[in-house]
Amino acid sequence: MIYIKPEILERVNTWLTPTFDEESQKQIKEMIASNPKELEESFYKDLEFGTGGMRGIMGLGTNRINKYTLGKNTQGLSNYLQQTFPNEDLKVAIAYDCRHNSKTFGKLVADVFSANGIKVYLFEDLRPTPELSFTLKHLNCHCGIVLTASHNPPEYNGYKVYWQDGGQLVPPQDAEIIAEINRLKYSEIKFEANESLIQYIGKDIDDVFINASVNNGSFDTTKEAKENLNIVFTSLHGTSIIAIPETLKRAGYTNVNIVEEQREPDGDFPTVVSPNPEEPEALKMAMALAEKVNGDIVIGTDPDCDRLGVVVRNLDNELVILNGNQTMLLMTNFLLKQWKNEGKIKGNEFIASTIVSTPMMSVIADAYDVECKIGLTGFKWIAKMIKDFPNLDFIGGGEESFGFMVGDFVRDKDAVTSTLLACEIAAQAKAKGKTMFEELIDIYIKHGFYKERLVSLTKKGIEGAEEIKQMMIDARNNPLKEINGEKVVLIEDYQTSIAKNLQSQEESTLDIPKSNVLIYYTENGSKIALRPSGTEPKIKFYISVNTELDNSSDFKKTEQLLDDRIDAILKDMNL
Numbered sequence: 001m002i003y004i005k006p007e008i009l010e011r012v013n014t015w016l017t018p019t020f021d022e023e024s025q026k027q028i029k030e031m032i033a034s035n036p037k038e039l040e041e042s043f044y045k046d047l048e049f050g051t052g053g054m055r056g057i058m059g060l061g062t063n064r065i066n067k068y069t070l071g072k073n074t075q076g077l078s079n080y081l082q083q084t085f086p087n088e089d090l091k092v093a094i095a096y097d098c099r100h101n102s103k104t105f106g107k108l109v110a111d112v113f114s115a116n117g118i119k120v121y122l123f124e125d126l127r128p129t130p131e132l133s134f135t136l137k138h139l140n141c142h143c144g145i146v147l148t149a150s151h152n153p154p155e156y157n158g159y160k161v162y163w164q165d166g167g168q169l170v171p172p173q174d175a176e177i178i179a180e181i182n183r184l185k186y187s188e189i190k191f192e193a194n195e196s197l198i199q200y201i202g203k204d205i206d207d208v209f210i211n212a213s214v215n216n217g218s219f220d221t222t223k224e225a226k227e228n229l230n231i232v233f234t235s236l237h238g239t240s241i242i243a244i245p246e247t248l249k250r251a252g253y254t255n256v257n258i259v260e261e262q263r264e265p266d267g268d269f270p271t272v273v274s275p276n277p278e279e280p281e282a283l284k285m286a287m288a289l290a291e292k293v294n295g296d297i298v299i300g301t302d303p304d305c306d307r308l309g310v311v312v313r314n315l316d317n318e319l320v321i322l323n324g325n326q327t328m329l330l331m332t333n334f335l336l337k338q339w340k341n342e343g344k345i346k347g348n349e350f351i352a353s354t355i356v357s358t359p360m361m362s363v364i365a366d367a368y369d370v371e372c373k374i375g376l377t378g379f380k381w382i383a384k385m386i387k388d389f390p391n392l393d394f395i396g397g398g399e400e401s402f403g404f405m406v407g408d409f410v411r412d413k414d415a416v417t418s419t420l421l422a423c424e425i426a427a428q429a430k431a432k433g434k435t436m437f438e439e440l441i442d443i444y445i446k447h448g449f450y451k452e453r454l455v456s457l458t459k460k461g462i463e464g465a466e467e468i469k470q471m472m473i474d475a476r477n478n479p480l481k482e483i484n485g486e487k488v489v490l491i492e493d494y495q496t497s498i499a500k501n502l503q504s505q506e507e508s509t510l511d512i513p514k515s516n517v518l519i520y521y522t523e524n525g526s527k528i529a530l531r532p533s534g535t536e537p538k539i540k541f542y543i544s545v546n547t548e549l550d551n552s553s554d555f556k557k558t559e560q561l562l563d564d565r566i567d568a569i570l571k572d573m574n575l
Contacts (some may be wrong), residue, residue, distance in 0.1 A: 004036060011043045011062055019187045020068065024060055031060070044462060049178060053160030053168065055149045055536075058101060065157045067108060071189040073159055074109045074145075076181030078116035078190075080173075081142055083180075090118040093139060093201075095132035096147035097239050097304040098265035099157050102126065105147045109159075111193035124202040126265055128239045128305030129160070130414035131209045135201070137166040137411070138208060148304040151276035152536065154268050166411035167383025171513060210243060210416075214251045216407045217420030219338050225431040226252040231423060232295040234259035234286040236275045237266040238303035243416045251420055253427075257293050259286050269303070277302055277309025278402050280321055287311055287319050295319075297426045297436065301415040306379075307402040308415040310422050312436040315555065325358035325452045326440055328398035331418065332361060333443050334425045335396045335406070336368040345370060350389070352382040352397030355494065355517060356529045356542040360450040361397075367447060370395065376494070376515045377531065379403060383411035400452065400542065441552050449549035451562035455541040455575050456533075468532045468539045475518050475530055484565070484572040486522035493518055528569065543569055 004012070012032065016025050031039045042061025047054050047069055054073065056065045081090050092113050096106035103126070110120045121139055123132075129146050136144035143163055149156035161169045161177070169177065231248065233256055235241040241263055248256050262271055262285060269275040272282045277300045286298045290311065298311035298319065310327050314320045322330070332351055339345050350371040353361040365372035371392070375381030377399060386394045386408045398404035403413030406421055426436050444450075459467045479491055481502070492499045494517040497510045519529040529542040545565045549558050 004032070004039065005044075008040055008043050012039065014186070015043075015060070015068075019185075024066075024068075027060055041461060046182075049161075049169070049174060053146075053158055055152055055156055055158035057155050058157050065105075065159070068186055068189070070105055070109060070159060071112055071191060072184055072186060073181055074112040075116070075189045076184050077143065077161065077177055078113055078118060079184075080177045080180045081118065082116070085142055088142070091121065091139065091141040092118055093121040093123075093132060093136040093141045093144040094147075095123045095127045095129065095135070095144070097129070097149075098126050098237060098267050099147075099149060099303065100154065100267040101157060102147045102267070105157065105159075108191075109145055109147065110198050112190060114194040114197040115190035115192050117194070118197065120198045121201045122198055123205075124200045126239045126242065127206075128243050128416055130306060130410045130412055130416055131205070131243065133162055133166040133410045133412045133414075134209045134212065135205050136162055136164075137409075138205070146304065150304050151274065151278070151302040151307065153274065162412070165383060165387045167387065168378070168380035168412060170380050170384045206243065206246075210247050210250060212409050213243070213247050213414075213417040213420060216409055217247075217417040217424065218251055219334075219421075219424050219428075221252075221424050221427045222431065223252060225427040226423075227254050229253065229255060229423060229427040229430055230294060230296045231256045232259070232286050232290040232293065232298045233257070233419075234262045234283070234298075234300040235265075235305075236262055236272060236277070236282060236300055236302065237264065237269045238275060238301060238305060239265065240301040240305035240415060240419075241265065243305065244299075244301065244419050247416055247420055248423065251423075253423055257289055257295065259289055261285060275303050277307055278324070283309050283311060283321060290319055296430060297422065299419050299422060301419070302402075305415045306413040308404070308418050308422070309402055310436075312426070314435075314437050315441075315552070320437070322436075322440070323452060323454075324398070324400040324402040325360070325450070327402065327422070328353070328400070328404055329358065329360055329364065329443055330425055330436060330440055331398065331404050331406075331421055332396055333364055333439075334421070336364065336370065339395055340368060344393075348391065349393045349395050350385070351395050352385055354378070354381070354399040355492075355512070355519065356531055356540075357398070357400040358450050358452050358544055359527060360447060360546075363447045363450075364443070373397075374512075376512060376517070377401075377534070379405060379411075379413045386411065400454065438552070441549070441555050444549045444555075445551065448546050449558055449562065450544060450546040451559065451566065452542065452544045453566050453570075455543070455570060456538045457541075457575075458536075458538050460537045464537050468537075471539055472516060472518065472530065472532060479518075480520055480573075483520060483522055483526065483528060484568045486524045486526055488520050489523050490521040491518070492521075526565070526569065528573070541570075541573070541575055545569070 096102035149158040
């Protein structure tokens, strides 16, 4: 006899009522009979909103992405919009990526909004996520939705919610909307579309968005320098193929080699293990093409086109992948230099980063006399900074997970404009007889050599979630006093909002929203952060070490020294 926990059985029985279609009921009955483990995984909890909205495996159940979980989200959001803007003609914009069912889910979400009397602008086909952020501001919408699971595996999909400012949901709206969704019964979802309220959008918006990207990502690079840059680009079977080649073309870059095998959008991502530019394997085909055509720079983007991986040539002319911190430093330094040269730094500008990204962002900000605001992981917090400080000018900002934002015309990480910016940096460097890598070394010589590494441990399913939870509990209950022979001098616990100086024993309050993150700082300036992922079944360890770099001839020796230090820290922490 199959045993099913009572609380799970209660959830399952709800899905066997006439509210749910016959095919769904049939599949659930088959799961009960033949796959109780899958049944438990599908129903043991409700899918939650994490760092990047709601992501999950597609399938039936409360812990899966399907017609009913998406419908319930959209019904709850419709109710909340009507309560928040009672006397306004409500408008929403919807985009979706290349994943399986994304187009179907996009129309389903549009149907529910329209059934609630809300005007919908629905993209006719897949589009990059940053274009949705731009569009909802451009069309003065109250909110926007993107159906995407970013770089997660093919079996995943997701639901990202954007608010009026073009940024993703932040407190208090997120909790209020979740409460509204949780109050709902599935039987209250209105699925019957009002087609007259659904308007399809496409090329007209593309043109405005691409022109805005060219405008925001171009910086006095000569025509000759642009034509002389040899670019290799891969969309990794994602949405960026819609926007990036055209953006580069309009900006004047004529020498763009596209990885043809990865050009076609495909939710199976057939040529890669993972469509994530953070993974070196994902950029292998593009790097092979770059060797063949002697490319100067390689750029690859994730499926929804908000992250980018950048590959450049090192001191030995070998292709190397920059990590997210390095890309962010190059882009931020370049933007600050442009602003300074144009006399635009007046004392009310800021750049932005996150608590798990390189501390070097603050060092560079100080050198240019601008503020560096630090927030939690996720670009929704950078968008919130722009909204909260309308009197300050936002220059640019990023995070270590391969995301960057140029200016505030898009309020989320934007691989379209960032790709153009990377090409501007590379083109101007090449015109001076240098590479992007040499530009990075110059930054290290001037401001200090900071080296970061990310270690991710994947823990899937119910047991994995419990294991990650226990690891964070253990880290809090038994905080490290010493790491690799370096005394820990400060511990920041973002769950309790307390920073404790271990030398003076003084405690201070962290003025950042609560989050399950723990950060250790050592006497030698090393930084170690622990954070469960908000979008994947992973716990992440972020290591940062630093030292001085006197000249470029010492680069390799100094980099090895820092790598050895990181290795020793990881060994000491049994990672």
